[in-house]
Amino acid sequence: MPRLRLALAQTNPLVGDLAGNADQIVRAARAARDAGADLVASGEMSLTGYPIEDLASRPSFLEASHRAVVALAERLEAEGLGDLAVVVGHPDGPFEPRLLDTSNAPTAIAKNCASVLQGGRVVTTTAKYHLPNYSVFDEYRVFIPGDELLVIRIKGIDVALIICEDLWRDGGPVGRVLDAGAGLLLVINASPFVADKDEVRLPLVTRRATENDTLVAYVNLVGGQDDLLFDGDSVVVDGSGAILARAPQWREHVLTVDLDPQASENRELPAGIRRVDVSARAFGLYNALAPDIAELPDDREQLWNALVVGTRDYVEKNGFGSVVLGLSGGIDSAVCAAIAADAIGGDRVYGVSMPSQWSSDHSRSDADDVAERIGVRYSVEPIADLVEPFERQLHLTGLAAENVQARARALILMGLSNLDGHLVLTTGNKTELSVGYSTIYGDSVGGFAPIKDVPKTMVWELARWRNEFAESRGERGPIPENSITKPPSAELRPGQVDQDTLPPYEILDGILDAYITKALGAADVVALGYDADVVAEVTKLVDRSEWKRRQGAIGPKISGMAFGRDRRLPITYRPTGL
């Protein structure tokens, strides 16, 4: 008979919302107890949200977090859940600063912790050892590393409790805690989604389980937090590498599984490892659980869901009632409108067609079409009468005249936002943002950019997938076929198409993947087989558009290398193509 019923709680915290996040944990604990669990674990920083960034350096924030942990333990007891052991993630501090600070700015004074709550009190707390400080992670900036490992003994089973990065490091603490006789490795995580994460994360969990012949339970957060997306996908793997349980992506979920870990052995613990007894509740016998093993959908569906969740959580967590975006009839705005409608419902999406004198007839009709398919609220605001006074007064020509059109549209959208409180969505894709093919303070205006990390070729692919998905369910696809097939154009002058200025998108996306994502120099990109002149042109555009990019809106990060926090480059620098 299984000896431990474990629950993994995927919660969707909002950074700083201590009360709301605690509510989520209490709800998850109740569900876990109702399912007969002995132990329930929520994700890394489940009480404060992740990442808290420089809030970790504010003593008042740390003190409030500390009070919230204590209050959560008391509340669990008060609500009849005190016999359940509950693992919660939170910062702890303030501690003495790790560093002498040379500029009077706050340095790290907090640790990234997991606490076990039971019987109305905080039984024990452990801190993360390894602090990631690459890509989107700033943990070495804001945290002090832990220096001790924790094993909790519950129902005679030793459970090693570690946090996220500590699992990833070869030669990290995993081997040491397992050598100490732990029968289950419990890892709490805030592990962001990237398009190929499934190829990395599950194999790692499996490898740690098999190389140590042990059970590994991995719990992750869900939800969108600015440009980060947490996909859930919590999983339990046994020592043979078999998946015993797996939670769905993108949804709050309490995953419950029966485990039969090896019993504790009362070995002598090495220095630096603590063991703490967590008293077990009075257990009745219970019925065996059916296995709960979610299946991952295919890559494009995962990606679509990621964009939808990122958009929904940005809107909801920031308290917007609705969104507004320009509908040009092109593919980007159609896909953004479909994402928004899937996220919050078409009745909360406001689409505005803003034709100019250069707009084609199909722009208008395709915009009408997408609005009708998706069921968004729709209006038409021609820009000719708005643009003309600027052109006349300032004698605008050429690029200046093109840009004033895009900027007049931005004024319309921001005006509607100011009137009615909509969040403005900006519809630029990763390809055009990478090369600066957008108008700053024009089409780049907005608070959230649903597809800023999606290359143009992938935008088309997602559009096709979304339509097929609809058709497979007997529905009409949300994206007009004409928006998918027609040549892309900014329509800022007569007859303009993107490929007047840019290489074909298949080539452009290939070069950008090599230069930005794979961090190759221009010479190495050419060595992949791309034309040297085209590579020189594209890398120069990328180098020069860094400032525009840095001013861009938040948007879901779905690739290993997106824009924003995880690619930090100087603005002032000599473009080199290196």
Next chain:
Amino acid sequence: MPRLRLALAQTNPLVGDLAGNADQIVRAARAARDAGADLVASGEMSLTGYPIEDLASRPSFLEASHRAVVALAERLEAEGLGDLAVVVGHPDGPFEPRLLDTSNAPTAIAKNCASVLQGGRVVTTTAKYHLPNYSVFDEYRVFIPGDELLVIRIKGIDVALIICEDLWRDGGPVGRVLDAGAGLLLVINASPFVADKDEVRLPLVTRRATENDTLVAYVNLVGGQDDLLFDGDSVVVDGSGAILARAPQWREHVLTVDLDPQASENRELPAGIRRVDVSARAFGLYNALAPDIAELPDDREQLWNALVVGTRDYVEKNGFGSVVLGLSGGIDSAVCAAIAADAIGGDRVYGVSMPSQWSSDHSRSDADDVAERIGVRYSVEPIADLVEPFERQLHLTGLAAENVQARARALILMGLSNLDGHLVLTTGNKTELSVGYSTIYGDSVGGFAPIKDVPKTMVWELARWRNEFAESRGERGPIPENSITKPPSAELRPGQVDQDTLPPYEILDGILDAYITKALGAADVVALGYDADVVAEVTKLVDRSEWKRRQGAIGPKISGMAFGRDRRLPITYRPTGL
């Protein structure tokens, strides 16, 4: 007789400009040799500029840097400077990544190095031990720490060579290299200016010198690099704490000083310390140098110079020929115009008065006045005819109507920028940006924000100082007295003044200093004596304006806690006042 003539070369590198930065080092080396120096040291990363951020994770960039170091050594020899020992800062790599990367993004593969060049070759290289990762520093993100210390022996004197942060850490490598018998501690730095840095940096250098009874030579970069400013202020201090030499702030300068360090003792070196002989050139006798000890100007002059240098270097390093800004007649735009004129000359500054129907008569006349005083190129573009079509077509009222005025002005400035290639300066001060008292895509538009880190009360103070400075030289002050004394107003509706909406600026700046710079929670701010309702209102404004701030332009960072990279907070988060 002094036994070592040391030169410290303050250069002003541009990130990525390997050729231009090498030119600066060669020029400095020539000046040092002409002054009879044995050894010349330039600042941290003098060859690549600082900070290189994620360029450090691009193998092609590291390889180009490596080639540039070798080429620089050869060139110094070829130009007859090979007998001089030249210390240059640069990244070295690629090395094996420090970390397993969990998201396929580049991790640290480079070290932050100093090399000694002599006789046409790279004699030896050392790497920074302690990698700062707080405030504006991201070094733990992009670099691998060094694991060995270097002492170079030149003319029988052991010189310990360390890099920046390694000086700051108590218990850091300083004690160990000096215990090994070094008679001179040579520190190369990229040490950013902050308003009170002088109260921190020189005392530290002095403390290290006196606590070890040794000579300390400290060389810093100069110039602006995005929001960072390097002020130079290189200094040499002896074991009694006396200043032997000090370079001026803000200027490229080769500081030369005669030193008489203790002779080397051929002690056994502890593990982890290397000694490398650097052959001395054939030295003639030379005449004693007069002491070169610059005096620091007062705080306000330092600050003004900081803003001027930051603005100048942003304009010049990014290749702009001119700047354009709106002149409202108010204090902020007048101060920005004066800074710009001091930076690049009034004939390269374009001021535009953009009166609306709500603009007061004095707005126009004060704008005329500042333009005339500073000698900027000046034009008037009324906005009424531009705004009216938007208001009519979109039925804009209230805040939406106010904002469209600010945004129409932005379209004018960006239109002129597109026509003529000007850089747009945005004139917001730290106070109004902190509380979101600005129109996004309106007055916040621009590439560079000269006073974004200057609180409103300090803007007034600097204006008065600049006028007094002019008068002390028999010139007319650039800022109209009326701009200094009149109540500040955005003039977006009739009779509006800032204090309709905001607390008095003295109180507001006090609260912002406590809440943002000192990182106090709202309750602690109230405990300082501020009204609780006002504190609640202000902290809420700050929390809510984070996104606007994050989208702001680059601007000189002059306080310990400025906006941008050194204050990283989530966008999506529950405002708490913590």
